[in-house]
Structure formats: C-alpha cells, structure tokens
Amino acid sequence: MRxxxxxxxxxxxxxxxxxxxxxxxxxxxxxxxxxVMKELRRFKGYELYPxxxxxxxxxxxxxxxxxxxxxxxxxxxxAIRIIIDGxxxxxxxxxxxxPTYSMLPVFLKAKGAxxxxxxxxxxxxxxxxxxxDSIDRNTALIALxxxxxxxxxxxxxxxxxxxxxxxxxxxxxxxxxxxxGKSYASWxxxxxxxxxxxxxxxxxxxAGLRIGFVASDEKNIEELRKIALPYSVSSLSARAxxxxxxxxxxxxxxxxxxxxxxxxxxxxxxxFCEVKDTHTNFLLAYFGxxxxxxxxxxxxxxxLVRDMSSVLPGYLRxxxxxxxxxxxxxxxxxxxx
Numbered sequence: 001m002r003x004x005x006x007x008x009x010x011x012x013x014x015x016x017x018x019x020x021x022x023x024x025x026x027x028x029x030x031x032x033x034x035x036v037m038k039e040l041r042r043f044k045g046y047e048l049y050p051x052x053x054x055x056x057x058x059x060x061x062x063x064x065x066x067x068x069x070x071x072x073x074x075x076x077x078x079a080i081r082i083i084i085d086g087x088x089x090x091x092x093x094x095x096x097x098x099p100t101y102s103m104l105p106v107f108l109k110a111k112g113a114x115x116x117x118x119x120x121x122x123x124x125x126x127x128x129x130x131x132x133d134s135i136d137r138n139t140a141l142i143a144l145x146x147x148x149x150x151x152x153x154x155x156x157x158x159x160x161x162x163x164x165x166x167x168x169x170x171x172x173x174x175x176x177x178x179x180x181g182k183s184y185a186s187w188x189x190x191x192x193x194x195x196x197x198x199x200x201x202x203x204x205x206x207a208g209l210r211i212g213f214v215a216s217d218e219k220n221i222e223e224l225r226k227i228a229l230p231y232s233v234s235s236l237s238a239r240a241x242x243x244x245x246x247x248x249x250x251x252x253x254x255x256x257x258x259x260x261x262x263x264x265x266x267x268x269x270x271x272f273c274e275v276k277d278t279h280t281n282f283l284l285a286y287f288g289x290x291x292x293x294x295x296x297x298x299x300x301x302x303x304l305v306r307d308m309s310s311v312l313p314g315y316l317r318x319x320x321x322x323x324x325x326x327x328x329x330x331x332x333x334x335x336x337x
Contacts, residue, residue, distance in 0.1 A: 004112045011103065017304060021328060023319040024304040026149075026176075026282050028205035030257065030322070033250040036206070036243045043236055050235040055242045059213065062245055063185040068218045071225060074232040075210040076175050076199035077103050082228050083195045083214060084141070087169045088113050092140035097131055099311035101149045101173060108143070124151040124276060124284075128159030135167050145173040147180050150308055150317050152278025154180055164191050171195045176280040178203035178255050185215045192217040202281060203251045204244040209237040258320050265318070265326045272333045281320050288314045297336045303329055 014024065031037075056067035063069075073079040080103060088094060090112035096104060098117040108115055116139075118130045126148065135142065142163060146155045164170050170193055177183045177198065185196045199212035211233050214224060244250070258281045269275045269285055276284035285305075287294045291314050295307045306317040318329070 004110050008106060008109055021303045021325055023321050023325060023329065024306045026202065026319045027207050028202060028254060029325060030205060030254050032205035033244055033247040035247050036240050039243045040236065040240060043239060045235055048235065050231050050233060050238055052238055055238045058242050058245050063215065065215060068221060069188055069215050071214045071221050071228055072233045073212045073214060075201065076173065076197050076212040078232060079197040079212045079214045080104060080173065081107050082224050083171050084108060084111055085227050086224050087141050093138045095131060095134050095139055095142040097127060097144065099150055101145050104143050120151055125153055126155045128156060132163055132166060139168055141169045141171060142167045143171045147176045147279040149176065150312060152276065152280050152284060154279050164194055167193060169193050169195065171197065173197040175199050176202060178251060179258065179281055180279040188216050200241045200244060203254045206240055206244060209240055211237040211241045261323060261326055262320045265320055268330045272337050283318050285316045285318055286314050287316060291316055294336060298332055301332045303332055
C-alpha cells in the first residue's frame, strides 16, 4: 500500500443509528418530498444503465448554466474526490482553512499533497485575508466550504471573489447553501478556475441515495469526465434528484422549519452551555471540559450528537431536529446537568 495511506484514519461510520435520536450527521428530519416518494414507488428501468440528460438539463435551468457545466457524483464526497484527483498532483500545495469538512484533508493526504492549513479566527469567522495572502505560485488548489462545516459561518462575498481571482483552482463546497439562501454556482460562467460542489443530502433529504454534482467551466467538466465513474449515480437517485429539484415548496419548507427550530433550540441550550449560531442546520454547543461526558451521557440515552473535540475542543455539534427531538435533547440535558 502507498505510504500516504499508512498515516490516515478511516472515516468512522457510526452503526446502529436507526433506532436512535439522530442529531449527529445533519440529516433532514423531515425526510424527502412526497413527490419523490410517489415517483420512487412507480419507478421502472432498474435493468437499464442510467441516463442523466434529464437531470443535467434540470440543473442547468436551475442555475442558469448549460448541462455541459455539470457532472453528477455519488454524493458530495465523490465530487470532492474527483476535483482533487483532477487538480492536485503529489507534492502540490493546497490551501485549506481549518477546521473543515473531515474528508477534505483525507483525500488531500491520500493524494500526497502538501496542506497549508489556515486556522479560522477565534470567533470561528473565515480568515479571508490570511487565505488570500497564503496563495502563491506553488498553490494548486484552494479548498473552501461555504457555509462552513463544522464552523457554520459564511465567506464574505468580496473576500471570496478576491480569492478566486487570485487563486489557481478553487473548490467551493456548498453542501449547506440552502440554509443561507445563496449559491455561487452561476460564477462558473465568469471564473474558469472555480469548482462548485453540491449534494442532495440536506435540504432535499436524499442522503441515503448518495447524489451530488460538480459545476464548473465546460472544459474543466470535460477533463473530470475522464476520471469520473461513468455510472456513479443510479437511475433511481438521478430521478429522485430531478423530482426533488422541481419541488421548490418542500425545500423551502425544510429551510423555514429549520430556522424556527434552530431559534428554539438555541434559546433552550443557552441554559446549559454557550451556543454558537450557524448558517446551517446545526448548532455548536460549547460544554468545555464537560463535553465528552455530556456526549457519552446523551449517547446512553439514545441521543446522538457529534463530538468535535478533535478539531474544536469543548464543542458538540448538534443537528437541528423537529420540535419533539429538540425537546427530548433539552430534557436529557436537564437530567445530565
């Protein structure tokens, strides 16, 4: 095996989540659109290899681009992987604000890249000037997440534009964009070094179907097709994503209810800990030295949250649930604290 793999730790997939209260992976507690469910029940064509034109045309209309600006992927992770494979050689320098989405450093280290970590500011705001100043002629890629995960903040538009205009290739992961209401996908028309990553896992509620995409300049997409799996997205997933994309009311409902429940949960959590608000569907709860004990105590009560101590000491990341989920969490904290 390659030397780069020996120092890596695999992504830990939590098992036996199905019967737990799941507030750890930022899934959509409202499920997916009823229109998607109806379509899946009558779907035909399992014996055929997938065709993607219909979904690609829908994406092009959604973001005012061409279908040639997109490539479908097996979730956002696959999108990130093929961009890194296409843009980064062993030994290349990659600018990576930190902490960030956990799979980004995994893919980069596996590739043998040299990572220039730029720490977020103490208040977890994006280090725009520091990222800009770190870009030099040896930089192959700048990997950004907006809104951030796990930080939850956003990149100010002028700062983002400066980075893109100075940089070589820029990967911009927009997995949580619905919760802030702004995507920069249309920027690929004017910035041929920009790669946008999105998935259908959050607002659309299709995490289990594993579908995402890359949007970029047509020539970049042509190059990525050379290394992308030709059928990485199933026919079922592609059809579900097309229906989900068309059901604007459902996605809007998810965002609106999430904002309401986030306000409720934030107020309630402040009786037990410091709370960092976000532009996503999760909150950051600071329990300090008690964070691991609180994490374990919640787990014993069947409530799963995310322990962020390895990158954000003292913090737990808590997905915003339905009102009954949020109340159950608060009740458990009353017992624990």
